[in-house]
Amino acid sequence: MSTLQALMRRELWEHRAIVLAPAAFGALFVIVNLLAALGVVKIHIDANDVDLAGVVSSLDAAKAGALIQLGLALVAVWLNVVMVLITTFYLLDCLYAERKDRSILFWKSLPVSDTAVVGSKLLTAAAVIPLVTLAIFVAAGLCIYLITGLTVKFAGSGLVLSAGPAALVEATLVHLYALAVQSLWYLPLFGWLLLVSAWSRRAVLLWSVLPPIAVIVVEQIALGTRHFATLLQERLIGVYPLAFTDDPARQELVWRFEDEHANVDLQFSEGLLQLLDPGKLLSSPGLWGGIVVAALFFAGAVWMRRYRDDS
Amino acid sequence: MTTLVRAAGLSKRYGDVTALDNASFEIEQGRIVGLIGPNGAGKTTALKAVLGLTPFDGELEVLGRDPRRERHRVMQDVCFIADVAVMPKWLRVRQALDVVDRLHPKFDRARAETFLSRTTVRMDSKIGQLSKGMVTQLHLALVMAIEARLLVLDEPTLGLDILFRKEFYTALLNDYFDDNRTILVTTHQVEEIEHILTDVMFIDRGRLVLNESMEAIADRYVEVSVRPDSAEAARKLGPLSESELFGRRVFLFENGDRDRLRMLGEIRTPGVADLFVAKIKEHAA
Numbered sequence: 026m027s028t029l030q031a032l033m034r035r036e037l038w039e040h041r042a043i044v045l046a047p048a049a050f051g052a053l054f055v056i057v058n059l060l061a062a063l064g065v066v067k068i069h070i071d072a073n074d075v076d077l078a079g080v081v082s083s084l085d086a087a088k089a090g091a092l093i094q095l096g097l098a099l100v101a102v103w104l105n106v107v108m109v110l111i112t113t114f115y116l117l118d119c120l121y122a123e124r125k126d127r128s129i130l131f132w133k134s135l136p137v138s139d140t141a142v143v144g145s146k147l148l149t150a151a152a153v154i155p156l157v158t159l160a161i162f163v164a165a166g167l168c169i170y171l172i173t174g175l176t177v178k179f180a181g182s183g184l185v186l187s188a189g190p191a192a193l194v195e196a197t198l199v200h201l202y203a204l205a206v207q208s209l210w211y212l213p214l215f216g217w218l219l220l221v222s223a224w225s226r227r228a229v230l231l232w233s234v235l236p237p238i239a240v241i242v243v244e245q246i247a248l249g250t251r252h253f254a255t256l257l258q259e260r261l262i263g264v265y266p267l268a269f270t271d272d273p274a275r276q277e278l279v280w281r282f283e284d285e286h287a288n289v290d291l292q293f294s295e296g297l298l299q300l301l302d303p304g305k306l307l308s309s310p311g312l313w314g315g316i317v318v319a320a321l322f323f324a325g326a327v328w329m330r331r332y333r334d335d336s
Numbered sequence: 337m338t339t340l341v342r343a344a345g346l347s348k349r350y351g352d353v354t355a356l357d358n359a360s361f362e363i364e365q366g367r368i369v370g371l372i373g374p375n376g377a378g379k380t381t382a383l384k385a386v387l388g389l390t391p392f393d394g395e396l397e398v399l400g401r402d403p404r405r406e407r408h409r410v411m412q413d414v415c416f417i418a419d420v421a422v423m424p425k426w427l428r429v430r431q432a433l434d435v436v437d438r439l440h441p442k443f444d445r446a447r448a449e450t451f452l453s454r455t456t457v458r459m460d461s462k463i464g465q466l467s468k469g470m471v472t473q474l475h476l477a478l479v480m481a482i483e484a485r486l487l488v489l490d491e492p493t494l495g496l497d498i499l500f501r502k503e504f505y506t507a508l509l510n511d512y513f514d515d516n517r518t519i520l521v522t523t524h525q526v527e528e529i530e531h532i533l534t535d536v537m538f539i540d541r542g543r544l545v546l547n548e549s550m551e552a553i554a555d556r557y558v559e560v561s562v563r564p565d566s567a568e569a570a571r572k573l574g575p576l577s578e579s580e581l582f583g584r585r586v587f588l589f590e591n592g593d594r595d596r597l598r599m600l601g602e603i604r605t606p607g608v609a610d611l612f613v614a615k616i617k618e619h620a621a
Contacts (some may be wrong), residue, residue: 031438039426128424134391134416135439138408310348331407336388 028137032145033153040115043149047158051165052109054100058169062176086277089184092191094174094297097166101203104165108158112150113210116218117229119146120330141332143219147323150215162200164194167184199297203268210264213315216322223329225275259311267309270302277322338365340518341386342461345394347398348381348542355381356392357542365485367549368519368532372612380521382539383490385414386520394532399485405456415484417475417492429457436478447607448481451511469500476504480512485567487512489521493528501525505532538615545619546611554605558594561586562601570600577614588614 037043084092120143123129131143170193174186176221227231241254306312341363348356355378373379384390384417386404388410396403403410421431429452452459455473463471469490479487493501509532513519523529530536536553538546548556562570567585571578573596575587588606589597590608597603606614 028439035435037422038428038431040558066584123424126425127418127422129417130389130416130422133387133407134411135436136408137413137439137443141408258533332391334384 028141029145029148030267031055032137036115036146036149036154040118042111042156043115044161045084046111047104047107047161051100051161052101052106054165055168055172057172058096062172065176066179075139078301080265083192084177084182084184086184086188089177089182089188090195092147092185093189094196095168095206096169096173097162097200099195100165101162101200104158104162104202105207108154112215113218116146116150116155116215116232117222119149120219120222120326121225121229124333130197139327142208143223143323143327143330147215147219151208155208159197159201159204163193163197166196195297199301202301202303205302206264206268209260209306209312209314211265214260216319216326218324219326220329223326223333230313261317263311264306267311268302268306269300270305272302339363340365340399340519342397344380344387346382346385346392347394348378348385348390348392354542356385357526358394359539359542361537361544361547363486363518363520363535365404365518366515367534368513368521369535369537370526370527370533370608371520371522371528371537371539372608374524374616376541377539379539382489382569383520383522384486387411387488389413412440413480413485414488415479415486416488416490417472417479418490423463423475425462426461428459429461429463429466430459432463432474432478436482437550440482442483443478444481444483447588448477451477451480451507459559471495472496472500472504476507480507485516485518487517487519489519489523491523492521493523495526501528505529508532526609526612527607533571533608536608538612540616540619543619545615553582553608553611557588557590557606557611558592558597558603559586559588559610560592560597561600561608567602570597573597576618577610580609 034142066228123132170185170189174189177183177185188323221229235254241257244250244253341361343362344360346356346359347354355523357378359378359382359516371379373380381390381392385392386394386398386403389406391404398410399413401410427435433448434443436443436448443547449450452474457466457470457474457477460527463474466474467591476492493504505528508519521529521533533550535549536546539546557576558568561584564583564585567578570587571587573587573589573592575592576590577588579586584601588610594603604616
């Protein structure tokens with residue numbers, strides 16, 4: 026096993042929230058889904074005035090897939106929120122806690138370079154945490170598919186059971202893509218948090234937000250502009266417009282609006298994968314500029330870990 | 337004889353405080369060197385410099401490498417136990433073995449497990465749940481299972497009770513130390529380790545005030561305890577220090593004339609602690 030692998034495994038041992046928090050959220054969604062399914066079963070038995078069979082019979086294969094994917098989209102979004110929070114706190118803690126409890130002296134007694142150690146922490150944030158989240162997404166997705174599929178089957182249609190696997194695979198691929206582009210786009214933020222974690226003597230969270238706020242305030246007062254604030258906003262939420270298509274024709278292929286019973290009915294028809302647009306992201310200067318900034322912050326964090334002596 | 341550590345003009349300042357002041361020394365293979373000094377004298381700073389844990393001025397070579405730039409290579413052949421238990425509290429004993437096994441190419445896991453099986457440390461325990469003595473036993477088991485050339489110990493038995501302290505040094509001598517190994521150790525409890533040391537270095541306010549082998553100390557320094565009526569005669573010979581013990585005056589001489597001293601009273605080789613106190617007082621004067 027390589028050094029990096031061993032180091033990343035150690036990160037999972039220390040920071041158990043990386044697995045436990047998204048797992049708890051995934052389980053919560055499954056439980057809610059299960060309760061909803063029990064409700065449907067109960068309606069089927071008790072209520073004579075609800076035409077469940079009629080609702081179910083209006084399903085077609087595309088709608089059945091869309092039903093699964095809408096549920097999964099909700100899970101993916103919430104897991105992502107949890108993941109971003111966990112990653113932030115993980116990165117702020119990972120080089121700070123070892124200095125605070127002096128266990129850095131034990132880790133530094135092992136023949137591992139500071140670059141490898143800090144690198145393992147960046148990789149944990151950019152790859153291990155997203156992959157753990159994806160695994161939990163897939164596990165929760167499977168449960169939701171089975172629960173929903175069996176419930177609809179019970180109500181009289183096997184369409185969800187048959188359309189589900191393809192819908193789940195597609196949703197997983199889109200989620201994997203979203204996690205990958207988000208990690209790439211967030212690299213400079215990860216680097217910044219590592220640098221603060223390696224440098225700060227206390228109050229890491231405060232030190233991670235104060236300097237950017239100070240830059241925004243100073244820029245506003247001195248120049249009357251808001252370039253840095255815009256840049257930061259772009260960095261925080263700007264990846265999805267870049268990574269997914271903004272071509273209405275392609276979006277049209279995926280979303281078809283039907284005005285049925287005066288309600289807007291959202292359907293997935295041609296496949297979610299039509300939305301991916303990696304070319305636009307890879308050709309954006311923001312991505313590569315961010316990676317350069319990330320490399321500088323990373324080098325700073327390695328330098329700090331090597332030479333900072335406050336043990 | 338292989339020289340493992342070669343330091344020349346080692347200096348380090350923390351703000352206004354001089355932690356190391358132009359210290360030069362060498363450590364040969366197969367020795368057990370005690371680095372002895374009062375609190376804040378620069379012992380830990382010297383060890384940190386050797387381990388590449390702190391920046392410093394001057395020249396330093398550890399196993400032929402500069403620890404500032406190549407700490408991770410130096411640490412393949414150098415082991416280190418710090419003054420307090422620095423093992424991470426969240427780690428389990430089994431995980432500690434795993435992680436050292438995977439990160440240290442010279443670690444022999446079976447050997448560490450053998451050492452641990454002689455203790456009450458359990459594989460499934462978290463380090464945070466172990467007593468301080470048990471954490472030290474674990475750390476020692478890890479270190480003794482590494483085929484290292486230099487072992488650096490910074491107050492390794494601080495805060496342990498007497499049984500653990502005795503056991504620690506006994507294990508080190510019987511199961512670890514041989515001609516290929518070298519140990520550099522700092523401690524407050526000089527008396528406890530002076531019988532195992534081959535060399536001592538005294539450090540005071542960042543300066544080395546003595547750097548001798550134990551044999552050389554036995555040749556160069558002599559302690560004589562005289563009756564009070566001969567005290568004046570002893571004082572005339574220029575002793576390093578003078579103290580009183582059980583109604584007799586005890587004088588410590590450097591390069592003293594043994595034949596003349598023998599006529600004044602009973603002579604013997606001074607203890608490291610007494611010599612240390614005398615040298616520090618001389619340095620302070």
